[in-house]
Amino acid sequence: MTQAITINNLTYQYDDHELFDGFNLSIEAGEWVALVGHNGSGKSTLAKLIVGLIVANGGDIDVFGKRLTVDSINDIRAQIGMVFQNPDNQFVGATVADDVAFGLENIELPSNEMPQRIDEALHTVGMENFKEREPHTLSGGQKQRVALASVLALGPKIIILDEATAMLDPEGRASIMKTLQNLKAQFGSELTLITITHDMDEAALADRIVVINDGRLIIDGNPDDVFSKSQTMHDNGLELPFAGELTARLTVKPKKYLDERELIHWLSPSNK
Amino acid sequence: MNNIMIGRFVPGSSWVHRLDPRTKMIVTFVFIFVMLFASSWATYALSAAFVILAIRLTQQPFKLYWDGLKPIFWLILFTVVLQLFLTPGTPVVFHVGPLQVTWPGILNAIYVMIRFTLIILMSTIMTLSTPPTSIANALESLLAPLNKIHVPVAELALMLSIALRFVPLLMDETQKIMNAQKSRGMSFSTGGPIKRARAIVPLLIPLFVGALQRALDLANAMEIRGFKDAASRTKYRVLLYGRQDVVAFIGTLIFVLIFIGIKISGV
Numbered sequence: 028m029t030q031a032i033t034i035n036n037l038t039y040q041y042d043d044h045e046l047f048d049g050f051n052l053s054i055e056a057g058e059w060v061a062l063v064g065h066n067g068s069g070k071s072t073l074a075k076l077i078v079g080l081i082v083a084n085g086g087d088i089d090v091f092g093k094r095l096t097v098d099s100i101n102d103i104r105a106q107i108g109m110v111f112q113n114p115d116n117q118f119v120g121a122t123v124a125d126d127v128a129f130g131l132e133n134i135e136l137p138s139n140e141m142p143q144r145i146d147e148a149l150h151t152v153g154m155e156n157f158k159e160r161e162p163h164t165l166s167g168g169q170k171q172r173v174a175l176a177s178v179l180a181l182g183p184k185i186i187i188l189d190e191a192t193a194m195l196d197p198e199g200r201a202s203i204m205k206t207l208q209n210l211k212a213q214f215g216s217e218l219t220l221i222t223i224t225h226d227m228d229e230a231a232l233a234d235r236i237v238v239i240n241d242g243r244l245i246i247d248g249n250p251d252d253v254f255s256k257s258q259t260m261h262d263n264g265l266e267l268p269f270a271g272e273l274t275a276r277l278t279v280k281p282k283k284y285l286d287e288r289e290l291i292h293w294l295s296p297s298n299k
Numbered sequence: 300m301n302n303i304m305i306g307r308f309v310p311g312s313s314w315v316h317r318l319d320p321r322t323k324m325i326v327t328f329v330f331i332f333v334m335l336f337a338s339s340w341a342t343y344a345l346s347a348a349f350v351i352l353a354i355r356l357t358q359q360p361f362k363l364y365w366d367g368l369k370p371i372f373w374l375i376l377f378t379v380v381l382q383l384f385l386t387p388g389t390p391v392v393f394h395v396g397p398l399q400v401t402w403p404g405i406l407n408a409i410y411v412m413i414r415f416t417l418i419i420l421m422s423t424i425m426t427l428s429t430p431p432t433s434i435a436n437a438l439e440s441l442l443a444p445l446n447k448i449h450v451p452v453a454e455l456a457l458m459l460s461i462a463l464r465f466v467p468l469l470m471d472e473t474q475k476i477m478n479a480q481k482s483r484g485m486s487f488s489t490g491g492p493i494k495r496a497r498a499i500v501p502l503l504i505p506l507f508v509g510a511l512q513r514a515l516d517l518a519n520a521m522e523i524r525g526f527k528d529a530a531s532r533t534k535y536r537v538l539l540y541g542r543q544d545v546v547a548f549i550g551t552l553i554f555v556l557i558f559i560g561i562k563i564s565g566v
Contacts, residue, residue: 078523080519080523101525101527104522104523104525105525107523109520109523111516111519111520113513113516115468115513116512116513116516116517116520117516117517117519117520119464119517119520119521119524120432121431121463122430122432125432125535125536128535128536129524129526130524130525131533131535132532132533132534132535133524133525133526133532134525135531135532136533137533138533138534138535138537141533141535145535163467163468163471174520177524178523178524181524181525
């Protein structure tokens with residue numbers, strides 16, 4: 028398997044505070060990784076370091092085997108798309124189509140190829156009927172889907188969502204999660220997804236969960252492993268999904284982590 | 300704040316809406332320039348006819364334009380009063396102390412009022428029928444020759460369109476902050492002018508802080524999507540002059556020629 032991102036011995040200081048000190052992480056191409064941690068754990072800083080929006084004090088970051096440096100930054104950014112937290116602050120264009128076009132204009136795509144790319148990207152996120160709409164007429168979830176389309180239009184190999192659902196209502200959050208699952212189904216191993224979140228229901232959708240706290244890697248494993256370590260999660264200021272919290276309080280526990288539906292089934296008397 | 304019509308875009312698909320934004324901009328500037336030379340009833344009547352025709356072609360109700368004039372009513376009134384009292388001339392109609400109202404003064408005041416109104420109506424037609432980004436694009440295209448003397452036209456146009464894009468957002472935010480402060484007992488509409496002005500300060504500070512945060516976020520989002528500089532970009536919306544633009548230009552030309560004709564014949 029090829030490595031999408033390899034972080035080696037990363038150090039980063041933030042306000043006289045050693046946030047990352049010898050941090051290591053590697054993410055394989057095609058993986059869906061959820062990066063979780065409470066506020067201030069360094070998860071968003073890590074994302075900014077990967078795309079070179081801020082510069083590390085030491086250590087290396089490789090993206091598809093290419094070292095992140097001042098010279099390679101534009102090539103690396105061409106492979107990574109990023110969706111940020113605030114839906115309004117990343118909407119550049121005056122309409123949905125203009126916003127998706129913004130990135131295409133930057134990479135100097137000929138004008139006549141743009142409409143097709145825009146339509147395809149909007150179709151992928153289910154926003155094709157909103158092409159001429161202005162941002163203030165859209166809901167938060169719709170704006171974030173447009174932000175995702177803007178990133179998709181550029182054909183990235185890695186997409187990072189930095190708390191992209193944190194400011195959305197439950198409905199908007201669900202629509203983004205659904206869109207991400209569709210994306211993963213459509214692109215498979217061609218697309219590496221990194222979702223940064225503190226919502227465990229969101230994290231549960233990923234293939235792998237990486238818990239960080241204060242710039243240190245606490246747990247790294249699949250959702251089942253991670254959710255079965257409830258004490259460690261609590262110690263690091265994180266709440267488990269409902270099923271996980273319930274399991275942690277049971278005297279007789281199931282052998283492996285069960286999600287809500289499986290747990291209901293396991294608990295039901297007809298099963299005993 | 301929602302009743303400000305100046306600069307507001309009203310979506311539609313009328314003949315004027317479909318014109319190239321550059322055409323609308325050029326016609327508007329030509330009209331404003333020509334208006335400076337209007338000096339007789341005939342020329343004003345002709346100009347008014349031109350504006351009324353243009354308004355009809357936007358397929359928007361007159362009331363919309365009337366609302367557009369309201370905010371500038373006081374400015375118009377002020378100039379009219381100045382003209383009324385400060386124009387010297389012979390047939391003095393009446394006088395109040397040292398101020399005298401003359402017949403040429405009354406005539407001038409009416410002329411100025413018509414001129415003002417027509418110019419504002421014409422500009423409203425342009426902004427009402429053209430999305431802000433198209434106005435920015437048109438400016439970029441029309442000012443392109445200035446690139447030769449190193450004016451960063453593309454940067455300025457992009458800045459303008461982003462600024463316009465954030466206007467509704469900042470309006471919203473202002474309203475939110477005002478509501479938050481009203482709920483804590485702040486009043487924005489009572490007291491003298493000084494008290495009212497001071498009430499604005501605690502409104503501006505959070506607004507500025509918020510705007511700076513937005514700017515930083517936006518800069519990150521733009522950088523991630525490959526923005527390097529405004530000049531080396533292709534365009535999604537390509538401006539193309541069409542048949543109706545030719546018609547609009549010919550129409551404007553006829554208007555200018557008749558105008559000159561009236562001026563020369565001295566009607």
